[in-house]
Amino acid sequence: MHFRPLRLFMLGAASLLAACASSPPEGPLSGEKRIILMGNKGEQLDIGSVTFTPVADGATYTIRIDHRHFTDYFLSMKEMKCLEGPELWCHLPYPYQQPRKVTRDDFSWLAHDLLFMYKKKGEFGANFWNGIYYQMHLTDDAITGVAQAVDLNQLAAPPEDFTVPPFGEFERTDIEPEPRFLPFVEIR
Template sequence: MAWIVNLQRVAMTLLLLSLSLTSFADALVGKKQISLVDKKGVEVVVGDITFYPQAEGSRYELHINHDKFKDYFLSMKEMKCLEGPELWCHLAYPYPQPHEVSNDDLSWLSHDLLFMFKKKEDFGANFWNGIYYHMQVDGDLIRGEAQAVDLNLLASPPDDLTVPPLGEPERDEIDHNKRWLPQLIIR
């Protein structure tokens, strides 16, 4: 009789493990499309990402579709920018990083999807106008909310390359009504 109780416990453990892996698998497995979303809900597809599950999360490969971006030469640097009410320039994280995420921590992906915004009439690049998408898993989607960040903080490598340098203390809330692409969706 004790073996039946033990068998039931094992079955319950496997069921709970299966349920937790299912929510993990929905958002962080396979090829997904990356869209930035404007204030009116219009999506601009900017690339795709492929997630490869591992024991502690997923490794990912990111592809930005630069065909949708225009070339700009700002502050002595070539940049790829989306054109709209503002220029929205992609600035990939410039230092080595693991390209890994988990349900609870999408920081490295946020670092790979950094942007800088500027008004078309403004001169040069203003790296203090950085955009960091704070991301969270939402069922089978990943949703990101734009936050302000000073990208000048990345002018030199962080002391510890294993820790994402743009943490909560470095980011501020923004007025989403004033920014062109305040949201991100990965599906």
């Protein structure tokens, strides 16, 4: 009779340990995170979420863009969802099959899901050579990135190999973030 409280305590402790062991690890590559685009003057736009599912060598992900902040534009015979500011910042999701996988050192596929084209509001048509690719890296509690220039015309035809991101380091160019509308991204 005297061992019953101890037995209940031990069962409770075992249950707590099992629950802790089965809960997913916390961190930037686990669970649902917000996608925040940021400007040079403190602007922050929450444009959606990405949900990470840990795997042995990184994480797979699903992405959801919330188009409430976007305005519909018809540019160069294509409907586009654009963020309005000093420039139009139009989201161009990667149009081809891809693995939707990241590692602690490689966020290329996630960056391909966050491709943008920028243009001045008064300019005619779409300028696909004004592409934006966010070069991302992992910090202790977030994924951060800075805009680089890419020529989105390269996506006019499907890649030969769907497992290799088309915008590698030699297809991207560093740009000065100061004149751009939303040159930074943070996923937290």
